[in-house]
Amino acid sequence: MRTNLNQATFNIISHGLHGIAQEMGEKLVRSAYSTIIREARDCSTSFLDRNGRIIAQAQFCPIHMNSFGKVFEAFAAKFDLSTIKPNEGLITNDPYHGAQHLNDIVLFTPVFYRDTLLAFSASLGHHIDVGGGAAGPNASATDVFSEGLRIPLCRFDVDRDLGDGLLEQFIRINVRPPDDVMGDIYAQLAANRTGQARFIEMLDRFGEETVLAAARDLQDYSERLARDAVRAIPDGVYRAEDFVDDNGFTADPLRVAVKITIDGDEIEIDFEGSSPQTKGMINSPHASTVSAAYGAIAILLGGGRIPVNDGLYRPIRSVKVPYGSFLNPSQPRAVRARNNACHRVYNSIMLAMSEVVPSQVLTSGHDTTNAIGMGHMGSDRYRVYMEVVGGGWGASAGSDGADVVDGYVGNCSNVPVESLEADYPFMRVEEYALRRGSAGAGKHRGGLGARRVYRIMDDGVTFNSYSDRFKIRPWGLFGGKPGANSRFVVERDGEQINLPSKGNTELRRGDRLVIETAGGGGYGDPRDRDPKLVRDDLKHALITTDDRSIVQ
């Protein structure tokens, strides 16, 4: 430890700081209005020092969590934050100033102690709708303006600008379900205030100097563990590439190329050679790309044992993302479906490192945010549904991939069917099951994808979605087989209509919308699989006899 805190105090404050971030997250989920936050937990909370360095964050969505620092930098570049007042806040959703896609609204609240600015509590909520060309992802969007309301980096006064004030009124009139969106923004504010209150209690108890010293020590502690983990990887330059299926307009795959340099206890990451920015919503803003790279490194180094804060990322010397590539597009490209590219960032890093640290990597899982959205303009109000349907997780040296979980960048839960049907009377779920036979065989098999079937109960429903791994199958490693592709199908009048991975489709009453998500790739030669596990999987009909023929 750098400072002279005693062991107990350091332990107590470290856990206390993590507890603050976690309590903020629970508060946000509990008081939110939209299903996407309250049931699916698509949100994140973080606690930063006054310079914007992350002290602690809650375990929610990784793609959000690693990016609070980025968006803070943008605020600090625009405003003199030393003049911020206690009743002010910072808000934005602008992908071109440190945020991610427009649905993710980031809110910072300054934390004052004895009239001095000491920290910021921050929350990010994925909002169910922010206006734009579709009630959900707008697949025809060719610029960020057609994706919805863009909230610039704003410094606002809570009392003046919310309620009847300009900020709230402006947001309200530009979004389809204003009560959900504002309800969720208020939930974010409540979460931030909870963080503020808890931090002040901690300062009262231990004193400012001790708490700040412990926060610094905690960052150093993570840094130490992270550097040890990097040092354990042989020095060298490791490369790999993976692809997003297409941009939704043309059939060409989009390359994510990565070069990772391990040099002692430091890492450099370079995405030179990745595809240029493109038409449609699949570009990934710089902050998202960097956040994905950080998230992949966090898994690689620690697998959850290193506290996640600024220190964990200090060994990453640089992340170079060529400007003008689809991983760092120029304004005003559309970016809603940036998670496709972000997942390939994870995948390419895993693939690159598989040759040197095979036990620390995963095969490709479904690794897509299967954003399933529907909009319906009912006689009473506009209803917007959005859910992330999980798929198979990648396999690893130690275990099979889990069946039906969200991809790397998120950790969204499903929405109970009984809750969904109460909130969205225009649909009924007829099937929600494991997608049998979708796993890639291997010594350790990939996870199974999901199969979900919606019956559409009314006309005028639009299906708005983005997904990936429709064409390029989730790959295995070391002889493991790939998992099955994802697919969306509409069954209408006995006909099967294949839908693209990214699109907006008009649905009719009586349609059956079938969502099948990809399975994970296998790890290791299937012939090395424990025969008992094969028999078990067969007994539960999780694999098909075709798979069995591979292993016998």
Add this chain to the structure above:
Amino acid sequence: MIKMAIEVGGTFTDLIWIEGDHVRSHKLPSTPHDASIGVIDGLSQSLGADLPKLTHLFHGSTVATNAVIERKGCRAAFLATRGFRDLLVLQRQLRPNVYAIACEKPAPLIPLKRSVEVTERTDVSGQAVLSLDEDELCRTIDQLVEKEQPEALAVCLLHSYRNPEHEQTVRRIVNKRYPDLPVVLSSDVLPTFREYERASTTVMAAYLVPLVGRYLRRLEDHLGDRAPGSGLFVMQSSGGVLPSSGSHGRGVEMLNSGPAAGVIGATRMAGLIGDRNVITLDVGGTSADICLIANGVPGITAETEVDGLPVGLPSVDIANIGAGGGSIGWIDEGGMLRVGPRSAGARPGPACYGHGGSAPALTDALVRLGWIRPHRFLGGRMTLHPEKSDQALKTLAEPLGQNIDEMAQAMVDISTAHISQGIRLVSVQRGHDPRDYSLYGYGGMGPMISALSASDLKIRRVVTPPYPGLFSALGLLVADVKRIYRETRFLPVDGESSRIIASTFRRMQREPETEFVKYGYAAADIVYEHALEMRYAGQGFELLATIDLDRLDRDGVTYLREVFGAAHQARYGSTSRAAPIEIVTFRLTAHVPTPSAVLSSLTRMNEKKSEAEIEEGQITFGGGKIPCRFAWRSSLASGSVVKGAAVIEEPTATTFVPPGWMVIVDKTGALILTPES
């Protein structure tokens, strides 16, 4: 006439009984492979020839919880609506740790090969939109029985909380074909929405049916032979007891009932001592259980988990923290000192037990600091080896460059902080200020930590009740006969609400009336409490508000908005004057109160006191040696005052009175600790 309580814990089985004015207790090792053996042995060891005088046996047991954790329940099968048989594997799709490579969901109690489905569908309004295919059901069940020989069948059909008809038809059909196969319906176990949570609870119920049935039958038979006419009552996670006849098929309601019993004991005891707002702190060998009692009523939650699997039944709202006397100190790879959650348990136990444990446990730290005196531990019934504590602590102190005393104090501080964090969880995080509460410490280690934790949280009143080491057993003796009934119906709060609420509760009341009469109570004995789980329309979580039906009748919507608004304000710090409110679940609690005479015999100061036994000595505290008084609890008369630092010893627990605090012995025998100033 003897009333007895037997609480089977993981390590010990505790007995406490009342005959006339006399209260006695006994403790023996539990028999985990068959808990009923320990119970039957305990009965004969404690009562012997007096067994026929037993009139009431109140029983709490970890038998259900252990069966789930160790996966020792029955070969149950699961029947779902067509399209949903994988529900138990799908769960809520969450990864427990977003940074871990391998991600494992909790293993379901029923594997896929015993999960089947049937064509049927009820919609959200309760309409059957697809009728139940009875022929298909028969074929499916026949096949299932032939191939898998299930021992119980859990049925969870979509929206059955709204309309249970299809589930009931399934039961009728299956009963007819397989009269010996128990059929457990989700609409009986937990008629509330969210299918995975309801299915998980139903499956757990089915999983426990044969085991709990066999267990209770064994005890009933034993009592029937030896103490004819006596009644066996079983503790429930809701904090009430039920006659065993009402518990056979409902083992799932026994989960975590031990800690619940302790909370009920504390609630009653607090009523007698005069505390309305209490936080309970039950610390044993491996973990701490914490519960908040507001206004004389313990919190009840419908969201608990056992081994990662959700249980949606209303249970006493207890937070469990991995901190106890056996919690082990260790240094993590980043060089941070940690304590727990791994515990030395009872075997080998802390190093000072001398049973071969070499890792330093919290108890070792307390022995080193002198707060636990080796010759007085468990009233002197067990010899401790302080030199082994020192040895163990040294393995931590040396690599961190600290001395043994510093290390021992650091372990106490870290454990205290864990517990304080747990107290924050049930208080601050839910909108309650701990400073408005008294902290009741019990369990072997609760009274040791309670005042330290109180100092952290600025709590100014700490209580060690009588019998702190037997508190769960004591709680059994004073628990009401009680059951909670729930029903989900999505209803807007509007002009119709008063009428609908009154008639819904009237209808729901028929069930306890029938059930309690079966137990031998008159309908007039039953006391009802009415509550609604509500939310602002659009929110995903409900808040509970107790409803006064007379006020509802008088003030209608205004009253509902007021009580819900208050609950929302307390929990989330905000409330809306205009947002529409939705009723989600009706909750009816029926109970028959226990006679209060039982409690007063438990709190009578037994004998006339001789001279108070107080020794002067020394302990290590906060880095230095300080003088300390050591007092034997039963020698302290009511009204005695001892100033800290002090250690109050008794056979089952030790109360630590830090410097700056003092203790007064209450007329009930409770130790009341307060800061001196």
